[in-house]
Amino acid sequence: MSTTTSSTRKSLLWLVAVGFFMQTLDATIINTALPAMAAGLGESPLRMQSVVVAYSLTMAMLIPASGWIADRFGTRRVFFAAIVLFVIGSVACALSHNVGQLVAARVLQGMGGAFLLPVGRLTLLRTVPRAEFLAAMSFVAIPGLIGPLLGPTLGGWLVQYASWHWIFLINVPVGLAGCIVTLRLMPDLRALLRRRFDGAGYAMLAFGMVSISLALDGVSSLGLREAGVLLLLVFGFASITAYWLHALRRPDPLFDPALFRIPTLSIGLLGNLFARLGSGCMPFLIPLLLQVSMGYTPLHAGLMMLPIALAGMAMKRVATPLITRFGYRRVLVVNTALVGITMASFGLATPEQPVAMRILQLLVFGAVNSLQFTAMNTVTLRDLDQDMASSGNSLLSMVQMLAMSLGVAASSVVLAGYGEVFGHASAPATLHAFQATFASMGLITVASALIFWHLPPHARSVQPEEPEVSGQR
Structure with a gap:
């Protein structure tokens, strides 16, 4: 390998990593800004879920087509267009004057975000030697941990000391730099045999x-x-x-039905869908609870999300040994129940609750939630052969984004329903609605543990853990 080739490959790794960082940062930075955005747009903060749903649902829709589009038009052109769409969508978000315009802009932003990681990963798959691919993807996956760690706090800081518009405008300089680097470094790869698109x-x-x-x-x-x-x-x-x-x-x-004959994949996909249907709403609900019912500032609410991310990163070190010792079925059945119980425990949250207790609650949730995602992702993909790996991974990514969209939408329905029961006339009534919503979404997650009971009891982690590349940890 020449020095030039090695240097170009490293630069390409950084380009794909930065694109993934933009995608994951924007998926989390908005959560702490929702109340301020609602105030600026003349909307209730409890009715802002469409802003989150539009982004994740658009990504879920476009992920299945990303591979074919990259093969048809070339990786450089598609990756460049994805960054341009993402930047234009970001500017449109900042210029929005009502919720309808903001949702439309988030759809445009999601269209760009949907291609950043799949096309970048496809480029690395075709340019990085096979022996170095896992290390390359592990490097690219690092922003998937940093984005959720930085996003809520950065969003809260920008809202408190500037305005909510800046959570979108910060994407512009990064995106413009990405466009220049893409034109210089991204290879224009296409499939040798072009398949028909379904x-x-x-x-x-x-x-x-x-x-x-x-x-x-x-x-x-x-x-x-x-x-x-x-x-x-x-x-x-x-x-x-x-x-x-x-x-x-x-x-x-698009997705071969033969994939579903693999028990670990079919059970893993169903488990991902229903478990994330519950836990996927937490990044949306917790900042809302803290600001609407607890009186937290946006920055303070963002800082309170740090324990979740830090505990999640720490849990990565012990996830594989736990799965190796106890097996996927036992870990996922027990841990799914723990995730649901921890979510339901937020139903006990009150303004008088000690801050130390709240931080402990967030740490526990971050730890069990991280173990859940690691176990669900690896068991879903572990038995796929080389021919099915790409299709299975795309299907998993689609299910993850769809589940996040449905989770936020479902929790909003539950919150609105309890709002009708308790009324919105007073702060205690709103707090009761939040408490009941956390308890209900926790129970949904506990119920999904039954799906993982059907995993083969002998399935254990016998290989290095697959890097997390979905944008959710």
Whole structure:
């Protein structure tokens, strides 16, 4: 390997890592800013979930198409376009004057974010020697830990000492630098054999995901009546069923149905969906609780999220030994229940609760949640052969982003429902609504432990842990 080649490869690693950092930072920086954004846009902070849902749902929709688009148009062109879309979406977010404009801008931002990691990972897969690929992806995965660690605190600081617009505008200089480096360093790779894209299957799958997510989001933010919600749910599930039947007949579907014959993958995907449906709402609910019901400033609320990230990083060191000793099934059944119980414990939160107790609560949640994500991700992918690895990983990434979108939407529905029960007229009533919501979402997570009971009892971690690259730790 020449010095030039080695130097270029290192620069390429940094480019992909920075793109991943932009994506993960923007997924978390917004959470502490929601109350300030709501005040600036004349909206209730309890009705801002669409801003979060729009971003993650757009990413879930586009991830299945990212590989084919990169093969069709070239990695350099697609990665460059992804950064440009991300920057334009960021500027549009900062210029928004109402929630509708902000949601539309977040969709544009999500369109760019959806391609940053998959196309970057595909580029590394085709340029980095096989023996160095795991180390390369581990390096790229580091921003996936730093983004959630820095995002909430940076968002709170910018809101408190500047304005919420700056949580989006800080992406502009980073994005412009990324565009220049992309044109200089990113190789323009394409597939040697160009496969046909399953457009009909993609349309069915995307429509199903959007319909189900809009049905949940529509209850609390769009004001849909029962008939509208039911109609969206029926069309959504019918579309996903139609995709499944379509995939069984097509020789080159988006996701081969043969993937689901692998027990660890099918159980891992279902477990990811339902477990994240509960825990995925926590980065959205906790900053809201702290600011709306506890009187925290945005910066203080952001700092209170640090224990979750720090405990999560610390847990990475013991995750593999735990799984190796006790096996995936035992770890996931017990730990899923612990995640749900810890989430439900936030239902006991009150303004009078000692800060030390609250920090301990956040540390415990960060630790068990990190172990949950590590175990779920690795068990889902562990039995895939080389031919199915790329497709299985894309499917897992899509499920993760969809679950995060559905989790935020579902928790907003539950919060709105309890708001109707307790009323919004007083601060104690709002606090009671939050408490009941945490308890309910915790119970949903506990219930998902039943899915992991069906894992093979002998499955253990026998290989180095797969790097986390989904944007969620």
